[in-house]
Amino acid sequence: MSRRAARFILGTYQTAGMLMTPFVGAYLAYRAAKGKEDRARRLERTGYASADRLPGPLVWFHAASVGEMNAVTPLIREIRRRDVQVILTTGTITSAKIAAERLGNEAIHQYVPLDLKPAVSRFLEYWQPDCAIIAESEIWPATLMELGRRRIPQILVNARMSDRSFARWSRRQSLAEALFENLALVIAQSDVDAERFRDLGARHVMMGGNLKVDTDAPPYDANVFARYKKQLGDRKTWAAISTFDGEEKAAGIVHRTLKERNGQLTIIVPRHPDRADEIEAELVKQGLKVARRTREDVLSPDVDVFLGDTIGEMGLYLRLTEVAFVGRSLFAEGGQNPLEPAMLGCAVLSGSNVQNFREAYQKLAKRGGARMVRDTEMLAKGVHYLLTNDDARRTMIEAGIGAVQEMRGALTATVKGLEPYINPLTVKARLLPKTAQRG
Structure with missing residues (x-):
């Protein structure tokens, strides 16, 4: 031209x-x-x-x-x-x-x-x-x-x-x-x-x-956080955040795979909350009980998935866990920002399609703060390992925080x-x- x-x-x-x-x-x-x-x-x-x-x-x-x-x-x-x-x-x-x-x-x-x-x-x-x-x-x-x-x-x-x-x-x-x-x-x-x-x-x-490294940690409502923490007790949790189509289904499969061994709560925060009805229907189809943030549902022991169907509350969801899979990376392409979960003390898992955030993932992975998974089966193994191995999870968390500090x-x-x-x-x-x- x-x-x-x-x-x-x-x-x-x-x-x-x-x-x-x-x-x-x-x-x-x-x-x-x-x-x-x-x-x-x-x-x-x-x-x-x-x-x-x-x-x-x-x-x-x-x-x-x-x-x-x-x-x-x-x-x-x-x-x-x-x-x-x-x-x-x-x-x-x-x-x-x-x-x-x-x-x-x-x-x-x-x-x-x-x-x-x-x-x-x-x-x-x-x-x-x-x-x-x-x-x-x-x-x-x-x-x-x-x-x-x-x-x-x-x-x-x-x-x-x-x-x-x-x-x-x-x-x-x-x-x-x-x-x-x-x-x-x-x-x-x-x-x-x-x-x-x-x-x-x-x-x-x-x-x-990256200016996102120099921002304050995402805010949260301390009273809401305290309420959910009380409901969870000592129950294990992991989160799939910024997910795209197909990744919520994968998170449901991971939950069913690990439920008998860990009894964990799975937190799913879709990138587009307006898909919440569709996501809930898919999870219910898998036989899972879903609690939704917008409904103020209680996180009772029989709840399988906490669906974070709001915008602007990532600080709340990430503070409820220490293991986070970051979406748009397993089936969709481009990836999403892994820095927020890293700075909030989460061990980061991701698919390999992270072209839009390549440098951030490279620095996190180099320090040991992030791990890549190929498919749903590998994601399940990674989540199980981190939920059951406190030392490995803590090492990844500290590595992620260190990487974020280096990037400031x-x-x-x-x-x-x-x-x-x-x-x-x-x-x-x-x-x-x-x-x-x-x-």
Whole structure:
């Protein structure tokens, strides 16, 4: 694809976005009816603000999901300590709720505008951000081009480029270059990620590490935790977290295989809780009794599986066990983040399909904090070994915690990389009257 063809495609994309604008209202109403949009705030998705723009310099943070939001939360707090205003956009109702709980008035939250030129333009015209910081791998063409047109520096932090995404962009090299040249800076999670962004046309790239290692441990409700611990007593537990289709069935098979020997409780936390009814039906079909978090079911001794069908409570589920299988790795591809279970004191098991988190798994495995399994049978053997061998489990837990400690430092590196963009805003903010600064 030539450079001219790439420009034509991007121009066509923007034009198509403008032509779609009359239909956006019906689209958002449909999503709101399905519970996928906040009905009261859906106009934010078209760029209309529902909060005041406070005086002074402002940085726009965007995080697609709860995980990305957690990763940039320490960074948001660091920038707020410098008296710079922050607006945080996310795309889901759950992430909005958690943003309110964890950041409060430290940041203004809005839903991210749809990647349509009129919506993005309206959003930028109102908020007038001095800088845009985007978490991980969110590449939205209309947004990138509009920010570039307005000469607003846009920075990708905690950036990663999966094998699949790199292969897809590589087949459209000119298109990638036309987009990525708009990025003022890319702060990548690893050397591999950094090299991939350079290959695709990003001009200024540095390696900063994984911000998720520098986040606080996931929060939890101490009263709920105490209630479940009392119900469990001294019963053994293991967890299958961030699971995808097929892995819940596998967890059920593991439970049935080990039940007579260990009498354990199996905790299953699907990556998409809206599959909970389907998952429960599959487990019941296997003859298992299921308790669900959303029903506040009691974890009585005859319960086989505790189904964690909520979002934002991983800190609770992981504190109820010391053995965690991390999903999207046995049948699906890409893997999920193993750092949270490692930092919370879990021995980590995983399938081999962990391309999206390769470096984290390599470092955990090298220290002995994670083990890979080939199939359901091997997973059952690994779970049984760790449930029945206290020394081996403790060794893995300590190795995982040690690996996480070794990986820390990404927040410091990221802040240093951002200084050329943030320091001038800090000076400007501190020259404002104190009454104009957000308290």
